[in-house]
Amino acid sequence: MTEIKLFCPATIANLSCGFDVLGLCLDNAGDEMIVRKVTQKGIRITKITGADLPLETEKNVSGVAAVAMLEAYERDFEPITVGFEIEIYKHIKAGSGIGSSAASSAGAVFGINELLGRPYSRKDLVQFAMQGEKLASGNAHADNVAPALLGGFTLVRSYSPLDIIRIDSPEELFATVVHPQIELKTSDARSVLKQTVSLKSAIMQWGNVGGLIAGLYTKDYDLIGRSLHDEIVEPLRSVLIPGFDLIKQTALENGALGSGISGSGPSIFALSRGKETADKIAKAMSEVYENMNLPYEIHVSKINPDGVRIL
Numbered sequence: 001m002t003e004i005k006l007f008c009p010a011t012i013a014n015l016s017c018g019f020d021v022l023g024l025c026l027d028n029a030g031d032e033m034i035v036r037k038v039t040q041k042g043i044r045i046t047k048i049t050g051a052d053l054p055l056e057t058e059k060n061v062s063g064v065a066a067v068a069m070l071e072a073y074e075r076d077f078e079p080i081t082v083g084f085e086i087e088i089y090k091h092i093k094a095g096s097g098i099g100s101s102a103a104s105s106a107g108a109v110f111g112i113n114e115l116l117g118r119p120y121s122r123k124d125l126v127q128f129a130m131q132g133e134k135l136a137s138g139n140a141h142a143d144n145v146a147p148a149l150l151g152g153f154t155l156v157r158s159y160s161p162l163d164i165i166r167i168d169s170p171e172e173l174f175a176t177v178v179h180p181q182i183e184l185k186t187s188d189a190r191s192v193l194k195q196t197v198s199l200k201s202a203i204m205q206w207g208n209v210g211g212l213i214a215g216l217y218t219k220d221y222d223l224i225g226r227s228l229h230d231e232i233v234e235p236l237r238s239v240l241i242p243g244f245d246l247i248k249q250t251a252l253e254n255g256a257l258g259s260g261i262s263g264s265g266p267s268i269f270a271l272s273r274g275k276e277t278a279d280k281i282a283k284a285m286s287e288v289y290e291n292m293n294l295p296y297e298i299h300v301s302k303i304n305p306d307g308v309r310i311l
């Protein structure tokens with residue numbers, strides 16, 4: 001095998017109470033990528049469609065993640081005698097809050113791993129994809145690349161040592177994600193955060209994180225809904241997203257289990273039981289932004305149990 005075509009899924013990080021630790025993988029929103037093994041050594045990004053992103057290996061998250069992986073391969077196994085070309089077909093807008101950079105980082109390392117005969121597990125690949133995230137945001141975070149590679153829900157229990165737990169999603173869980181077409185820089189979304197939290201907020205937050213994890217394991221949709229609250233970040237960040245309160249209220253009134261900011265925004269997600277409810281929420285959210293004359297994109301997706309996949 002010298003070439004593979006991949007689906008590189010979008011992801012929702014944070015999930016209300018799970019700020020910086022939880023994420024989930026979407027099924028029908030994502031990019032495509034072709035990874036090709038060639039005789040010329042090194043990593044080259046030969047084509048990008050759908051977005052104005054750098055082709056230079058060291059400026060594109062897919063290139064940075066791929067280089068991190070090849071360096072590790074040479075340490076762990078043997079010198080590399082081949083090279084790789086990457087083509088990226090973008091469908092997820094950068095800066096949307098649904099893991100655009102993570103999709104490219106995850107796809108690159110997954111594809112190269114397949115073409116090398118699968119020396120690493122999907123979980124091993126997370127640390128390499130994280131290097132792409134470091135380029136995108138200055139921080140080697142795993143809350144988008146982990147679900148993009150592993151599928152389902154993921155919990156980053158610890159970074160040092162890296163400890164990622166994958167959690168199956170209850171079958172009927174669906175996500176609705178709306179992306180208002182405004183620019184919200186990750187740096188601005190970060191700058192509104194406070195560096196300390198009150199004990200009272202912290203207690204509520206870890207109660208909800210525990211509840212959400214328990215709800216996922218026991219497939220208790222009501223418990224999942226009761227736990228989807230964010231005491232700490234949402235109140236500070238939501239003011240940066242036009243119509244946030246109304247979108248969230250609309251989602252809840254239309255049957256959502258919970259709703260909150262996707263990643264660092266501006267996308268807003270809702271989780272619900274069953275596709276019918278998720279579609280109803282999408283329609284109601286769309287009406288809100290249409291009434292505000294704000295362009296938007298919307299996705300309804302089941303939770304992707306597999307992560308990146310070969311097409």
Ligand code: ADP
Nearest residue numbers: 060061062094095096097098099100101104136
């Ligand atoms: P999102 O909020 O959707 O996760 P990110 O903030 O993770 O988006 O990533 C966007 C940043 O990463 C932008 O500055 C973009 O230029 C940079 N970037 C570099 N390479 C890529 C790539 N292949 N795909 C997406 N973004 C990339």
